[in-house]
Amino acid sequence: MLAFFAKRLALTLPTFLALMFVTFFAIRLVPGDPVEVRVGERGISPERLAQFRHELGLDQPVWKQFLDYVGGILHGDFGTSVVTNEKVLTEFLTLFPATLELGLCAMIFAIIVGVFFGVIAAVNRGSFFDHTLMGLSVAGFSMPIFWWGLLLIMLVAGQWGLTPVSGRIDLIRFYFEPVTGFMLIDSWLSGQKGAFSSALSHLILPTIVLGTVPLATIARMTRSSMLEVLSEDYVRTARAKGLGTLRVIGLHALRNALIPVVTIVGIQIGTIMAGAVLTETIFSWPGVGKWLIEAIGRRDYPALQGGILLISGLVIFVNLLVDLLYGLINPRIRHGN
Amino acid sequence: MVTEATIAEAKPVSTAPSPLSEFWGSFRENPGAVAGLIILTIIALLAIFADLIAPYSPYEQYRDAVKLPPAFVEGGRAAFLLGTDALGRDTLSRIIHGARISLFIGLTVVTVSIVVGVVLGLMAAFYRGIADVLIMRTMDLIIAVPGLVTAILIVAVLGPNLTNTIVAVTVVYLPRYVRLVRASALGELGKDYVIAAQVSGVGKLRLMFVTVLPNCLAPLIVQAALGVSEAILEAAALGFLGLGAQPPTPEWGSMLADAREFIRSNPWIVTLPGLAILVTVISINLMGDGLRDALDPKLRRS
Numbered sequence: 001m002l003a004f005f006a007k008r009l010a011l012t013l014p015t016f017l018a019l020m021f022v023t024f025f026a027i028r029l030v031p032g033d034p035v036e037v038r039v040g041e042r043g044i045s046p047e048r049l050a051q052f053r054h055e056l057g058l059d060q061p062v063w064k065q066f067l068d069y070v071g072g073i074l075h076g077d078f079g080t081s082v083v084t085n086e087k088v089l090t091e092f093l094t095l096f097p098a099t100l101e102l103g104l105c106a107m108i109f110a111i112i113v114g115v116f117f118g119v120i121a122a123v124n125r126g127s128f129f130d131h132t133l134m135g136l137s138v139a140g141f142s143m144p145i146f147w148w149g150l151l152l153i154m155l156v157a158g159q160w161g162l163t164p165v166s167g168r169i170d171l172i173r174f175y176f177e178p179v180t181g182f183m184l185i186d187s188w189l190s191g192q193k194g195a196f197s198s199a200l201s202h203l204i205l206p207t208i209v210l211g212t213v214p215l216a217t218i219a220r221m222t223r224s225s226m227l228e229v230l231s232e233d234y235v236r237t238a239r240a241k242g243l244g245t246l247r248v249i250g251l252h253a254l255r256n257a258l259i260p261v262v263t264i265v266g267i268q269i270g271t272i273m274a275g276a277v278l279t280e281t282i283f284s285w286p287g288v289g290k291w292l293i294e295a296i297g298r299r300d301y302p303a304l305q306g307g308i309l310l311i312s313g314l315v316i317f318v319n320l321l322v323d324l325l326y327g328l329i330n331p332r333i334r335h336g337n
Numbered sequence: 338m339v340t341e342a343t344i345a346e347a348k349p350v351s352t353a354p355s356p357l358s359e360f361w362g363s364f365r366e367n368p369g370a371v372a373g374l375i376i377l378t379i380i381a382l383l384a385i386f387a388d389l390i391a392p393y394s395p396y397e398q399y400r401d402a403v404k405l406p407p408a409f410v411e412g413g414r415a416a417f418l419l420g421t422d423a424l425g426r427d428t429l430s431r432i433i434h435g436a437r438i439s440l441f442i443g444l445t446v447v448t449v450s451i452v453v454g455v456v457l458g459l460m461a462a463f464y465r466g467i468a469d470v471l472i473m474r475t476m477d478l479i480i481a482v483p484g485l486v487t488a489i490l491i492v493a494v495l496g497p498n499l500t501n502t503i504v505a506v507t508v509v510y511l512p513r514y515v516r517l518v519r520a521s522a523l524g525e526l527g528k529d530y531v532i533a534a535q536v537s538g539v540g541k542l543r544l545m546f547v548t549v550l551p552n553c554l555a556p557l558i559v560q561a562a563l564g565v566s567e568a569i570l571e572a573a574a575l576g577f578l579g580l581g582a583q584p585p586t587p588e589w590g591s592m593l594a595d596a597r598e599f600i601r602s603n604p605w606i607v608t609l610p611g612l613a614i615l616v617t618v619i620s621i622n623l624m625g626d627g628l629r630d631a632l633d634p635k636l637r638r639s
Contacts, residue, residue: 011477014474015474015477015478015481018474018475018478019478019481019482022478023490026490026491026494027494029494030493030494135369138369138619138622138623138626139615139619141622142566142570142615142618142619142622143615144570144573144574144577144590144611144614144615144618146573146574146577146590146593146611147577147593147607147610147611147612147614147615148611150593150597150600150607150611151607151608151611153600154600154601154604154607154608158600158601158604270482270483270484271483273483273486274483274484274485274486275485277485277486277489277578278485278574278577278578281578292486292489293489293578296489296493296580297579304490304493308482308486308489308490311483311486312481312482312483312486315481315482315483316481316482319481
């Protein structure tokens with residue numbers, strides 16, 4: 001087990017290092033001088049410019065800059081935004097809970113609905129419901145989610161007026177200091193009347209939009225793995241013993257059918273993170289995805305560099321965790337190559 | 338029932354059914370795949386003959402007909418079948434020309450991915466050692482980062498335009514092809530026919546591209562079909578974020594971005610380009626599923 005952990009870690013560390021290398025040099029390829037961007041259009045004296053360069057370490061050789069950069073990261077310094085003058089890590093950590101809340105809700109939504117529909121489709125294989133559902137899953141899988149979001153805003157928020165259009169909570173009516181960063185929990189803790197339901201209603205559409213692609217994938221996966229399990233001997237045995245259908249499917253079959261689904265859930269984390277960029281942009285959700293896109297618009301390259309590194313690092317880290325967990329659950333993975 | 342007479346009458350079949358007819362017979366059984374193929378053919382024809390079919394130029398602005406709804410809705414004009422956008426450009430013409438751009442992106446991305454993927458994948462499989470490690474670790478790095486984030490980084494560095502969109506999306510999807518080619522090539526390498534070829538003195542390049550490669554093609558074709566739809570989606574997402582094709586190019590994603598501000602007042606401008614993306618991607622995916630079932634029975638879904 002320890003060897004398995006060590007091996008996975010050994011594979012991940014070079015990836016992190018390469019990631020730092022790529023983001024560092026990619027950003028240096030951007031045309032335009034970072035100092036001049038910071039100085040603005042008015043310009044300053046050459047002496048001041050040289051001083052600026054020195055402060056930012058830009059007069060050093062590139063390899064030295066890279067080593068300093070890596071050293072900084074190891075000390076938790078991901079650079080400073082040239083627009084807000086705020087530490088990139090601080091900005092990221094302030095915004096990240098919003099992304100995490102949205103991502104978690106989308107994943108929970110996708111798992112519950114996806115598994116539920118996948119099981120029903122498998123049990124009623126070949127039925128009208130099964131065909132409809134598989135057709136819908138192709139559509140969900142093919143969905144341009146940025147358009148899906150606009151469509152839902154148009155219908156649910158605009159036409160029917162059921163949910164708000166953007167943001168995390170009604171900022172005019174409610175204000176409270178963030179405690180956990182999760183709006184659902186914070187609004188609950190604030191004790192203000194209606195705050196929780198406001199936060200919840202803001203979350204519904206983004207959750208659906210972000211959860212759509214994983215939902216389609218999970219439903220498909222659950223269906224096919226359930227079909228496989230349903231033809232196993234032990235399911236027949238359970239039926240022969242006279243157990244009720246619900247018990248056979250829910251307890252005996254589903255437990256084993258879910259094993260491959262767990263892997264899919266792990267793989268979907270990257271999809272969720274990429275989808276968050278689009279979803280947050282559509283719903284003005286103040287998370288790291290929207291922040292990243294805005295950093296490009298403002299030519300805030302330190303923020304872009306740090307943001308990409310942090311987001312990617314996080315996805316790699318979570319994937320590593322999923323891998324390790326999977327090894328823990330499934331001995332075949334642990335002892336395989 | 339089979340009688341002796343019928344056995345006697347049966348002529349010996351000397352040739353197996355050609356791979357193509359066998360493939361078609363299997364593909365035809367899947368109604369979704371056939372539907373996908375038909376729709377995709379129509380879209381492809383629209384894209385190829387866009388100049389002839391589109392009623393107007395995608396760039397021409399009709400100032401007297403701004404933000405019109407489609408002709409079949411109240412307030413629409415028969416002259417503009419699917420209405421016009423905020424600058425008075427004909428939506429139908431822009432969508433038809435957009436099909437050209439999207440299919441071009443999809444096909445270019447997949448073609449480049451296959452060519453580069455085959456070369457890198459075969460190199461990794463044949464030369465092993467340091468080449469293998471370098472290639473595969475690079476691919477692992479690309480896979481580890483969420484696709485859209487990689488694409489955003491590339492476009493942010495190179496600048497937002499159509500060419501760089503293609504570059505970015507190609508980089509994002511390249512690892513799949515490399516991995517696929519490498520894995521299937523490694524699977525073939527130990528087989529007798531490869532060893533026989535090696536023993537008979539076939540050169541390394543010939544062995545790679547003539548002997549082994551044809552046997553790795555089936556999964557590659559399936560991946561390529563699905564890859565077109567993914568490339569179209571990814572490129573449209575970049576366009577929507579303002580990081581892809583720039584206005585006034587009639588790219589579906591950037592058309593949606595332009596239309597965003599009219600989401601309340603003119604829902605049609607927002608609805609139609611997205612519908613075009615969805616229909617195209619669905620038809621490619623349906624067709625890809627059929628291809629997979631027909632080409633690779635091992636992968637057949639239950």
